[in-house]
Amino acid sequence: MSTVLKIEDLAVSFPSTDKRIFAVNGLSLEVERGEWLGVVGESGSGKSVSLLACLQLLTGDAHIDRGRAWFEGKDLLRVKRKAMRTILGRKIGMVFQNLANGLDPAMRIGAQVMEPMLAHALCNKPEARRRALSLLAELGLSDPERQFERYPFELSGGMRQRVMIAVALAAEPELLIADEPTTALDTTVQVQVLSVLQAACRKRQMTVIMVTHDLGVATNVCDRVVVMYGGQVMENAEIDAFIQRSVHPYTQGLKGSMIPITGSSGTLQQIQGSAAIFHQVPVGCPFAARCPHAFERCQTERPKLVRLGAEHEAACHLVDQECANVG
Amino acid sequence: MSDRPFLQIQQISKSFALGKARIDAVRAVSMTIAEGETFGLVGESGSGKSTLGRLAIGLMKPDAGSVRASGVDLVTASPAKLREMRKSLQIVFQDAQSALNGRVSVASNIMEPLVIHNQGTPSERLRRIGGLLERVGLTAAHGPAMPDELSGGQLQRVMIARALALGPKLLVCDEILSALDLSVQAQVLSLLEDLRLTEHLAYLFISHNLSAVSYLSQVIGVMYLGELVEWAPTKSLLEKPGHPYTKALFDSILDVPESKAARKPLTILPGDIPSVIDRPKGCPFHTRCPLTMDICRTVPPQLVQVGEHHHAACHAIHAAG
Ligand SMILES: Nc1ncnc2c1ncn2[C@@H]1O[C@H](COP(=O)(O)OP(=O)(O)OP(=O)(O)O)[C@@H](O)[C@H]1O
Ligand SMILES: Nc1ncnc2c1ncn2[C@@H]1O[C@H](COP(=O)(O)OP(=O)(O)OP(=O)(O)O)[C@@H](O)[C@H]1O
Ligand code: SF4
Ligand code: SF4
Ligand SMILES: [Mg+2]
Ligand SMILES: [Mg+2]
Numbered sequence: 001m002s003t004v005l006k007i008e009d010l011a012v013s014f015p016s017t018d019k020r021i022f023a024v025n026g027l028s029l030e031v032e033r034g035e036w037l038g039v040v041g042e043s044g045s046g047k048s049v050s051l052l053a054c055l056q057l058l059t060g061d062a063h064i065d066r067g068r069a070w071f072e073g074k075d076l077l078r079v080k081r082k083a084m085r086t087i088l089g090r091k092i093g094m095v096f097q098n099l100a101n102g103l104d105p106a107m108r109i110g111a112q113v114m115e116p117m118l119a120h121a122l123c124n125k126p127e128a129r130r131r132a133l134s135l136l137a138e139l140g141l142s143d144p145e146r147q148f149e150r151y152p153f154e155l156s157g158g159m160r161q162r163v164m165i166a167v168a169l170a171a172e173p174e175l176l177i178a179d180e181p182t183t184a185l186d187t188t189v190q191v192q193v194l195s196v197l198q199a200a201c202r203k204r205q206m207t208v209i210m211v212t213h214d215l216g217v218a219t220n221v222c223d224r225v226v227v228m229y230g231g232q233v234m235e236n237a238e239i240d241a242f243i244q245r246s247v248h249p250y251t252q253g254l255k256g257s258m259i260p261i262t263g264s265s266g267t268l269q270q271i272q273g274s275a276a277i278f279h280q281v282p283v284g285c286p287f288a289a290r291c292p293h294a295f296e297r298c299q300t301e302r303p304k305l306v307r308l309g310a311e312h313e314a315a316c317h318l319v320d321q322e323c324a325n326v327g
Numbered sequence: 328m329s330d331r332p333f334l335q336i337q338q339i340s341k342s343f344a345l346g347k348a349r350i351d352a353v354r355a356v357s358m359t360i361a362e363g364e365t366f367g368l369v370g371e372s373g374s375g376k377s378t379l380g381r382l383a384i385g386l387m388k389p390d391a392g393s394v395r396a397s398g399v400d401l402v403t404a405s406p407a408k409l410r411e412m413r414k415s416l417q418i419v420f421q422d423a424q425s426a427l428n429g430r431v432s433v434a435s436n437i438m439e440p441l442v443i444h445n446q447g448t449p450s451e452r453l454r455r456i457g458g459l460l461e462r463v464g465l466t467a468a469h470g471p472a473m474p475d476e477l478s479g480g481q482l483q484r485v486m487i488a489r490a491l492a493l494g495p496k497l498l499v500c501d502e503i504l505s506a507l508d509l510s511v512q513a514q515v516l517s518l519l520e521d522l523r524l525t526e527h528l529a530y531l532f533i534s535h536n537l538s539a540v541s542y543l544s545q546v547i548g549v550m551y552l553g554e555l556v557e558w559a560p561t562k563s564l565l566e567k568p569g570h571p572y573t574k575a576l577f578d579s580i581l582d583v584p585e586s587k588a589a590r591k592p593l594t595i596l597p598g599d600i601p602s603v604i605d606r607p608k609g610c611p612f613h614t615r616c617p618l619t620m621d622i623c624r625t626v627p628p629q630l631v632q633v634g635e636h637h638h639a640a641c642h643a644i645h646a647a648g
Contacts, residue, residue: 042508043479142598157372158599186371187537187579188596195593213509216581220590239587257509259516259538261565261580268517268542271510274478 003070004175004207005054006030010067010077011281012046012053012231014060022278023049024231025286027067028305031175036201036208038222040215040254042275046231047211051177053077055092056084071175090120093168095161095178102164103152109136109163110148116171135166140196158189165197169204176201179211194221215258219243224311227251230278230286238311248314250287285317293318333496333529334360334383339392341378350603352378354553355392357630360497360546363527365519367544367561369537369576371600374550376533380499383531384416385409396497414444417490421502423482427474427489433460434470437489444493459488464518480511484518491522499531504539512536516543537580541565546636549573552603552611555630559637569639572612610642618643 012024024046031037039047052058054069054076069076072091079087088094096102103112113132117123123131136144139162152160161181168176181197182190198221201208212218218225225242227235227250235248246252256269273290285291288298295317303315306323341353353375360366368376381387383394385401394401399412420426427436434456441452457467463484474482483503490498500519504512516539522528534540540547541561548558549570557570568574575596584590598615601607607614613623622642630640 042510156599156602186535186600188371188575189599191579191581191593192595195595198593214581215509215583219583220581220593223587243583243586254509255583257513258583259513259536259542261538261541261577261582268513270513270517274480274511275508 002033003030004033004035005209006068006070007050007054008068008070010050010053010069011065012049012058012067013063013065015063016061019279022231022281023062024053025278025281026232026302027228029226029233029236031207031209033174033207034205036198036210036221036223038218038225039209039211039228040213040218040225041228041234042213042254044275044277045228047228048179050228050231051179051209051211055088055094055177056081057088086120089116089168089173090171091173091175093171093173093176095164095168095176095181103160103167105152107151108148109150109152109155113163113166113170116167120171122171132166132170135169136163138196138200139166140192141166158185158193161185161189161193162196165193165200169200169206172204173206175207175209177209177211180213181210182217183212183214190217215254227254230276230282232282232286233305233315234287235314236305236312237314241309241312245308245312246314247308247319248316249291249293249318251314253290285315331362332359333362333364333397334531335393335395336383337393337395339379339382339389339394341375341382341387341389345604348604351553351606352603353382353389356550356553356555357392358548358555358558360529360531362496363523363529364546365523365530365532365544367540367547368531368533368550369535369540369547370550372535373600373603375553376550377501379550380418380501380531380533384418384497384499385413386418414493415496416499417493417495417497418499418501419483419486419490419503421505423479423486423503423506424474426486427482429474431473432470433472433474433477433485436474436485437470437492440489440492446493455492456488459491462491462522463488464514478511479507480514483507483511483515487515487518487522491526495528497529497531499533501533502535504534504536512539519543537577549576552601552606554611554640556612556641557639558630559634559639563634563637567634567637569633569637569644570612570641571616571618571643573639575615610640 007027007029010024010027014021027050041047053064064077110132114128117128133144141147141159141162182193185193222239224238226233229250234250235246237246253271257271271290284300285298285303288294297317303317305313305315306320307313336358338355338357340355342349342351356379370376382389388402396412396416437456437459438452456470460467460469465484532543544561547561547564548555551572557573578594596615601614609625610623610628613619620642628640628642630638633639633644
């Protein structure tokens with residue numbers, strides 16, 4: 001397998017807020033060709049900021065403190081703006097978290113789906129129209145001919161999300177980055193959209209990075225899951241290892257807070273407190289303030305990712321010690 | 328748990344103008360919430376849940392139908408009587424940040440309803456607030472804090488404390504979990520359940536989150552395009568959903584599978600939700616229903632009893648039963 005995107009030791013902060021915020025603090029991850037990678041973690045754990053940083057899409061006062069993001073032999077963090085324009089939309093497609101941000105409200109649906117093909121000179125206009133119509137139909141948009149002439153506000157949330165996916169796939173990119181693509185949708189529509197997204201990506205053998213805070217979504221569509229907290233990787237596991245053998249206290253906390261469909265109240269497990277905002281680079285384990293197992297070493301030393309299996313690693317001193325004791 | 332009805336809603340409807348058209352946000356809904364009971368309300372976006380929530384506590388007047396709380400009809404009550412009733416009928420919204428006054432302390436925010444309703448002396452109010460903060464899992468030390476110093480979960484607790492200030496009997500919770508992380512959602516759910524058991528509070532719990540609704544509610548109602556299409560005790564609804572939409576809704580929950588190999592196929596309901604302007608004739612669900620029959624396209628099914636305390640509106644059940 002070959003690596004499509006490799007992020008190394010990425011650090012991003014926001015210096016000019018009254019207290020500097022350290023959003024991403026040494027993140028490393030890779031995604032292999034054809035793989036569907038899930039990135040999970042609570043709000044504020046740095047999922048969006050790290051991916052936006054790799055695409056040079058962070059706005060305002062964000063500062064990339066260090067790191068590399070390798071894609072096709074180039075470091076995306078250092079590629080010139082102009083070269084970036086030949087990558088975004090063409091080699092890397094994006095679907096954003098916020099529904100409203102993704103589509104241009106003043107532009108007809110059809111023109112928006114054709115735009116990436118024309119902008120990257122992939123085909124002429126009639127051909128772009130033909131491809132756009134077939135793509136919209138493939139994504140389950142009913143009556144694409146009619147929707148082609150409509151504006152985004154005339155569509156339901158589920159239809160708009162299908163159109164956004166169509167725009168992201170229009171130029172046949174190799175890598176799709178989807179940030180909470182179904183979070184704003186109702187459950188029955190969410191399943192529909194995930195299903196067409198999965199089919200379309202499989203057919204094109206695309207590589208996908210999907211950010212979600214929904215473990216149900218991640219475990220049903222992803223091949224591997226990376227758990228983030230405090231802008232770092234806590235655990236990285238192939239999906240069966242993630243479901244059956246996750247070891248990190250934060251991963252277990254997230255799993256424990258999932259509300260079971262039982263129809264009767266029992267006690268819910270909870271992670272104490274809420275996700276922290278870091279005004280200093282975390283010295284020890286970023287999760288230490290909330291971790292039920294935290295001990296001295298957690299406050300002072302950053303846990304390294306420890307390999308637990310061929311496709312499973314976790315960053316936790318407790319796990320590290322247990323491994324040392326066993327091995 | 329008592330079975331004494333606290334809130335009784337009879338055939339209420341509410342429509343809004345949308346350009347030249349009118350949309351029926353709530354259509355002929357009837358339901359009952361017992362004292363100390365959680366009634367969970369689910370349904371897709373735009374199905375009328377928030378509108379029903381506002382109608383239920385007299386924040387909005389229905390075009391037709393009646394709403395009774397403790398036997399008092401909120402629709403015909405005098406303004407003075409309605410004001411009196413409002414003490415026992417409170418609501419908490421999703422967006423705690425904007426629902427609170429950001430320029431005054433947490434304590435002042437909680438005190439506001441007490442001041443408006445002229446309850447207690449200033450020192451009694453202060454004592455009350457300390458108690459309320461502790462009741463929702465905060466401490467008196469949070470009183471002087473400004474809202475922007477608190478996290479989302481803490482703000483939602485402050486909102487609940489404020490709603491509890493006047494000693495309500497029914498709390499409408501409108502999507503109060505949406506902006507919260509999973510771990511914090513679990514904390515808020517535990518708090519609500521605890522309050523129900525200790526204060527005998529009833530809830531109308533509106534949420535997209537089906538797991539949360541089934542966890543918390545004794546009774547669940549399902550809305551589709553403004554209509555209450557099914558309404559039943561939670562256990563009965565989960566085990567024997569009567570309406571095809573209810574079934575599709577609960578089937579669409581993505582649970583963590585036992586392994587990759589054990590994943591269930593992503594179940595699909597065809598089509599998108601119709602726009603409220605092009606409401607389908609007959610059964611509102613017929614454009615997506617796997618069981619559609621001829622009669623469904625023309626005749627709207629009535630909500631009828633299909634089991635013990637179990638009501639559903641679907642021709643297929645009526646035909647079978
Ligand atoms: N423009 C900004 N200015 C200052 N701080 C920011 C900005 N954008 C993000 N942050 C901070 O960076 C941290 C990481 O944010 P990020 O949006 O990456 O989180 P996330 O994991 O995507 O969360 P969510 O699940 O809510 O989308 C947070 O503490 C956030 O407050
Ligand atoms: N004040 C209003 N004026 C005009 N239309 C309204 C008003 N309030 C609600 N509506 C419309 O009534 C319908 C029902 O809305 P409502 O907010 O009750 O739905 P909901 O089930 O709460 O949806 P959501 O899950 O998105 O919150 C929608 O079509 C909405 O656009
Ligand atoms: S390193 Fe320490 S604080 Fe961090 S997760 Fe492990 S035990 Fe908890
Ligand atoms: S009435 Fe007909 S269309 Fe409506 S839910 Fe029942 S079977 Fe389906
Ligand atoms: Mg995000
Ligand atoms: Mg609503």
